[in-house]
Amino acid sequence: MRSSDTRTISARDPHIGQAHRRETARRHLAGRGRFVTDIALPRMLHAAFVRSPMARGRIVEIDTSDAAQSPGVVRVFTARDLNPLCQPWTGTLDHFASMVSAPQNLLAEDEVLWAGHPVAMILARTRAEAEDACELVMLDIEEGEACVDGHAALAEDAVRAAPGLDSNLCFQTVLETKAVDDAFACAAHVVEGDFVFGRHTAVTLEPRAVVADFDAASGQLTVHHGTQTPYQFQDIYARHFALPESRVRVIAPDVGGSFGMKLHLYNEEMATVAASLQLGRPVKFVADRLESFVSDIHARDHKVSARMALDAEGTILAMDVDDMTQIGAFSTYPRTSVAEGNQVVRLMGAPYKMPDYRGRLSVVFQNKVQTSQYRAVGHPIACAVTEALVDKAAVKLGLDPIEMRARNLVPDDAYPFVSATGYSFEKLSHEACLSKLRDLMDYDALRAEQAELRQKGVYRGIGIAPFVEITNPGAAFYGVGGARISAQDGAVVRLTPSGEVQCAISVTEQGQGTETVISQIVADQLGVSPEQVKVTTGDTDTTPSGGATWACRGAGIGGETALRAGRKLQGQILALAGQILQSDPADLALAEGHVVDANSGTRRMPLAEIGRIATYRPDTLPEGADNSLTAAQHFAPSGYPFDFTNGIQASLVEVDVETGIVRLLKHWVVEDCGRIINPLLVDEQIRGGVVQGLGPALFEECLYDETGQMTNASLADYLVPMACEMPDIVIGHVETPTNDTILGAKGVGEAGTAAAGAAALNAVNDAIGPLGAQIHQTPMTPLRVLKALGHV
Amino acid sequence: MTMDIELTVNGEQVRESVEPRMSLADFLRERLQLTGTHLGCEMGACGACLVLLGGKPVHACLVLAVQASGETVETVEGLSERGAIADLQAAFHDRNALQCGFCTTGMVVNAHALLGETPVPARDEIRDALSGNYCRCTGYEAIVDAIAETARKRASDAEASA
Amino acid sequence: MKSPAFDYIRARSVAHALEAYRDLDGEGVYLAGGHSVVPSLALRLQAPAALIDLSGIDALTGISLDDGWLRIGSMTRHAEIASDPLIRDHARLFHLAAPHVAHPAIRNRGTVGGSLSLADPASEFPAVALALRAELEVAGRDGIRRVKADDFFLDIYETAMEPGEILQAIFVPPVRTGEVCAFDELARRRGDYAMVGAAVQAVVEAGRLADISIAFFSVGNKPTRAGAAEAVLRENAMNDTAIAAAQAALDADLDPSDEPQMPASVRRHLARVLLGRLLGHLGTTA
């Protein structure tokens, strides 16, 4: 590649855009993955927690004397012993004006605030012995009244979900354009609906896991932590336990799924670190599946009332939306539990040129597990509400759903465009995506088949859902609110003495293929193959500081960081080669492991030779030559505050109208994530994302009884999507790179999840609509479908 | 109380003394450091801990180590090292049929057993065979593809050598 | 999720197992396939002093025909139930039901005897035993007795077996000429506990149903014979009118509990739908 300051990716970048396989995948296939759950350190103790069986209550007494005598037990901690070690944390941010949340600490002190709230911690030689001792802790809790339903919690005289709250309202906001009421007043049509989106949860197959190892002699704390965000936890552990940041090392090895769930702060991880600090021994905590269900963050839990105003031709004039999101007893730290609802009200109507809008958000406390950010934060709710209303309007106007959308999508030539909710879109491609989807799914043929089958009593439905996805957030996302959550990433790239490349980078890998993508990008800057680029991630001691992996920033921000670091090293190599070869560096380039003549491509010297000379024979270099073959680069996004992406999904379902069982037959996605670095990985991110959207649309729901008990907290009763029920997914692409970066890549990880549920909801309504039925609640269980059909 | 057990694991004779309460999964992971067998639910609902017991896939979390005494156990490490699943592994790798890798070992063990019983399964037979294996990352399609591709290749190789 | 401590006894014979149980004074639990016992231990929902493993007892294994009756040893694994040719030919409902029980790996360990003894109201095999009018051979310290399936399942997780008794074998009556059967369940996902399930066996003679037995599961506290529906169908031609009458008769047969996620009325509705489908299927196979 020619050394130049060109800001483009050229056709000479041979690996960006190619479907490279993930080298790390081979380890997993051989059973050689190394997860936190696999780690065993000498003298390591195992932690188990005694949890509140009640959703709300006052701790009268905790008697740990029998537990302390139980075989294998080393220590039993309660709040009194452990909490003083830790600075409490509060899940509020400044830019969410006037939001409130009570401070949290390691173990429940006087009151228990959800069923599952940890009250005592046992440390024993084995997990089994720790659990034996848990049974011996005598817990006397006086049961109190729990806040269970969000609407009831907002009543003036409702009990408070946590001590010290003036009300159960965590946060409230209203977004409004000037003419929204006029739009409804003069609308030819208004459609509306009340929607309920159930609580669900991440159910990563590897549960949360942490091994904390404090070495008192050196003052070093090492935490092996199954997380997406090691730097965030380095900062948190240092601040909340008053340790020097440089003495805190967080290592995230292989992580068995995260999806946003593993970047929040949890009582158990903090308590595990505290216990290690106290005992000076390694302590391991692995949540078992039951604990996961009552302590991992949950997601969604919205009740939305919405209406949409249209003119006589079916042009969308405005939406008016009221979202209540129910978050548990606390707002989660450090990102808060408000971001989800905030994105719901800001993403409503996002694909459409709708001029007016009002969105009200109320975030409400209750005595349940906290909810917070999970894959596609807010997107599925905004998308489902918007698209359900668009379909209702289409029915009302007698328009085909595709035509309805064609009339209202923001045209591809209308950018830059600012949405009614205030988002600035650089360049999206809704029209191109719609057109591609129509061809990909053979829409007209499907409609014909649907009509034919209906004559035979087979009820199929087709649902369409365009979407906008928020990716690559800048500091405007959390940083301005005072959160120590990095918006930038860092990379260090070096040429080894044998001419290979190592890249240490702050973005992390949980199976998305981050390391592969980074290796492709770096390889192209240095004229080597991706296999020659060793990428290191997930260790705060060995990689530069950065935000890591969330909000779809791995490829867009991490990739740009790697690209710039690679180019910096390229400049250093060419400068050195110029001195060795007595050539102008501008006439040199890197290709196929060599320094080559930039114009002719003739090989001048191997990279291995550069490495050898710079490392072993710097004495042969001209006086003053810089033999550095390491480049460090940090990059923070500027320009647009987010890189929005877009796409469209379609779902084909068959509803058994006698049993209410919905069968997913096929699913289509057309997606525009900007520059595609690796199409294989992009497609599989989309497929996985789609299934994470279909799960909650049909199966997944955290069920609670009227006393605040979660009643399906096991994998036998909480229904995750499995192989037999999920459809094949056809994927197409449109590529509109962002001009904010050289790489031009946007995010893709949440696109699948964003609209899959909306497409399925519309498909079911399309199937049962002719029977006069409608469903506005997910998951669409057989019971709810039967109710919609009037069978119950 | 502890009990002495003797079993064959990945072709090696193993003698250990265990508490009866120890599951085969914990025994493999903690005593033998065979950490390729993963634990996702410890109640037989996720399939991450599948191993071959007497040649058949079973949940190592639902079998006690003492129950496996006298039996033959094979884990993903054993299958991998003796080359029994090289083509499956290659197909999974090629198709990117895994992401975080936590379900993968159970998937591969199960796929190996499936292809032993049904050499050329239909797509819905593959999905049915995987009905107890939970994957949160992939959406399953790539896994089904990889298994189908392995079956197809094995069948055509067998035909070619016949 | 680790089990509490317990002892483990590998029984050599039924007599040894019975003796071990007696010695444990109510604190012993039999272990068959273990796929219900082991998770309940891991969940610490029970804490027995010892497990008595029945899997090594020869007398509890084997599938054989004796005077037209099919004997299925209680330790027969679900996978064998699905694949054994004798079961396919002489107890076809078991053959049809087995693939619906959980997932393949579970079926490699789970045993038919374990399933019948546990008597989970949502399990497939108890209903199959009812529909087949099977007889269950139970061994206790006072000897061996045979209990008709109709008398075996008493309530939720409760059978006619006394504490300590062991289910040795299932006896299925000889196949009759004109015998047809059907099995299905409505489950949200493959392998889940069914919302409603049913097993039907009938004898078709000259276009009439000379005999029929219908057993539902997941509709109440125990697997349930649909006696009223059977009475409507017996000695009648199978047609839409008869099917509708049988569906209506289910109201008298079934007593599902009312739960927030599945009201009794919905389960009744689903039972009627399922019965209609099974009878329709029976009609086409007859």
Added chain:
Amino acid sequence: MELEGTQELNADPQTVWAALFDRDVLERAIPGCETLEQTGETEFAATVKLKVGPVSARFKGAVELSDIVPLVSCTLSGKGSGGLAGFARGAARVTIEDLGETTRLTYSADAAVGGKLASLGNRLIKSTAQKLAGEFFADFEAILAEQAEPAPVPVPAE
């Protein structure tokens, strides 16, 4: 979770009423009751071992009779903790009605479980609770019948 039931008892209201407050009767009728210790006029400390299928847990707790309207109605409530298994509590409003020869006992109960029992038992909790309530009143009836034996109650001719 709400449970209801009716039981017709072969005894007069006075006998039924007295039995409801009789420690020995309660101890025998409460399913799985291992010990029942009277701690007050209408209060008892109980240890109950519940065994339902794969669940077997020992609960320690209290049983109490309250809102007493003599010979008409009372509330029989109980709560207990089963350690890691969770807790259970319930209150049954019991009403008795004189039918001349017999007495009708009606109960309407509200029951709740918490902790692991609640999170795992969804599929079976209601059936189990109904069964246990049924067992209590069935045993209660049997005990009354037993007590009545020395002085036989006239049985109507069939």
